[in-house]
Amino acid sequence: MNEARLVTPAMVALWLVLASVPLWVERAGLHEYLGVEILIWSIFALAFNLLLGTAGLISFGHGAYFGVGAYALGLAQFNLSGNLWICLGTAILAAGLAGVLVGLFISHRRGIYYAFMTIAFGQIFWTVAIKAYRITGGEDGLLKIARPPADFGFAAFDLGDNVALYYFVLAVFAVVVVALWRLVHSPFGRVLAAIRQSETRAAHLGYPVWRYKLAAFIISAAVSGLAGALFAMAQRSAFPDVMAVNQSGLIVMMTLVGGGLVSFWGPVIGVVLFLVSRDVIGALTFSWMLYFGLVFMAVVLFKPEGIAGLAQDWMKRWRR
C-alpha cells in the first residue's frame, strides 16, 4: 500500500523524469531556468496544500512566508554566515517563526474569517518589506545574493550554474516530497484531514483542534520559507512582489487547477501547467494570463477537483 511507503513508485518515476529535464529542456524550446522555477514553486505549492488540501484551511497570504524565507536567506548571508546550510536553516526558522506569530492569531478562527486574517497578515508582511528600506532594500529589494556552494563535508558543489542549481533544488524537492508524503499519511495528517471534514466532530473526539491548525500552519510556513530561500538563490535577489496578494493568489490558483483538493500531486501538476503556459503561451501573447484565467474558471465551474480529479475519473473508467 503506497500510503505506508516512505518512497513510492510514483515518486521514483517523477524524480527520474525530472532528473532528465536538463538533457532535453532546451531542445524543447524552453530554458533550463524554467525547471528550477518549477521545482521551487512545486515545493511552495506542496507546502501550501498541506493547509488547503489536507487541513481544509485556505490562506490567501501565503506569499508572505515565501518572501520571509527569501529575505531571511539574503539577510543571513549578508550578516550571519555565507554557509548555505546556515542560510537555508535561518530562512526556514524565520518563516516558521512568522508562521507561529500569525498562526497564534488565526488558529481559533475558521472559514472566511480564517481566510481574511491570512490576507491581512500577508499584507502586513508585504508592507513591512516595502517600508523597512534599511533592512529589506524596500522596493529595490535585496540584491547580490550569492549562491553559496553546497558543502557536504566530503564534497562541495558549486551552484553558480543553473543546471547545478537545478539538481540541488531537485534533491531538496525530493526530501520535501518524502517528508510531506509521510506527514500527510501519518496520524497527524489523518487528524488534519478529520478537521477538514468536521472541526466539531474532531473536537468532540478529544482533539485540540486549534493546536493542530497551528502546527499545520507553522510547518506550511516553514516549508514555504525554504522555497522562498531557494527562489532568492535562483534569482540572486529578493523582492517584495512575491509577498503581494496577487502572488499569493497565484499559488491558490495553481493548486486548485492542478487538483490539490483530491491529490497529493495536484499542486505539482498545477505549477507545471502554469509555468509552462507562461513561457509557451507568453511567447505568443502578452495576455497569456487571460487564457490561464479561463482555464481556472473552467476548472471551478466544471471540475473543481482539478486536473488530478479528471485523471482519477479516467483511471476509474479505465479500470472498469
Next chain:
Amino acid sequence: MASLIEAQGVHVRFGDRVVLEAIDLEVAEGELHGIMGPNGAGKTTFFNVLTGRVKPSRGRIRLGGEDLTGLAPHQIARKGVARSFQIMTLFDEFTARDNVMTALPAFRTRGFDMRHAVAGDRALAEEADALLAEVGLAHRSAVAAKQLPYGERRALEIAVALAQRPRVLCLDEPTSGLGSDGKQRLLELVRRIRARLTIVAIEHEMDFLFSLADRISVIHWGQVVARGTPRELQANEWVRRSNLGRFA
C-alpha cells in the same frame, strides 16, 4: 447508585433569551437516563453544556465529582464524555474503519506523530474492526461513510462514540430519520451496550425511550418539569395533562 453526572443550577442565556433556567439533573453510574421534551425546550442546549460546546452563564456540571464547567469540548471528551449529534456528524470521506480508528484513545495519543504511517498500523485497524463488528458493520469497514445508508451511518456514529472508551455516552435523538427496522436495530444495539456504559439519551420516540430508560427527565421551557422512572412519569400529573402525556 452514586451519581456520575451532576448538573447543578445550570443556566444558559443567548442574549436576552433564557434557554436553560436552573437545571438540576443527576445521572447515576450505569444508568440509561432519558431526556424528553418538546422542540425548543432546551434539551440539546443541555447536551451542549454537558459536552462543552456551550458555556453556562451560571451553574456547574460535574463528572464523577470533577468539575467540567467551562472546559473545552476536547477536554471534556478526554475525560470520558462521548456524544452523537442530532444532525449526523461523521468524517464522510473516511471509510467506516478510519472513522472509528480516529476516535480510539490509542490513536489520539499519537495525534502529533508525523513519522509513522497510519496504514501500517494493524493493531489500530483490528481494534476499529472489532468495534464495527459490535455494531453490525464488520462488512462495511472499507466503505466511505458518505456511501453508507442512513441507518448504518447512525450505527457508525455509535461505533465512533464507543471507540472513545467513554464513561458517558450522550445520544442526541438517535432514532431521528430511521425507519421501523432501523429503530429496532438501534434499540437492540443500545440494549447490548448499556450494560457497560452510562447513557444519556435525548429522544422524541417515546416507545424507544420508555422501553430503555431507567429514569427520564422532562425538560420544558428550559427547566426540568418532571422526572422519575417511566412508570412514575406515566402517573405524573403534569405529564398526563401536557401534550407529552399522550406518549407516556
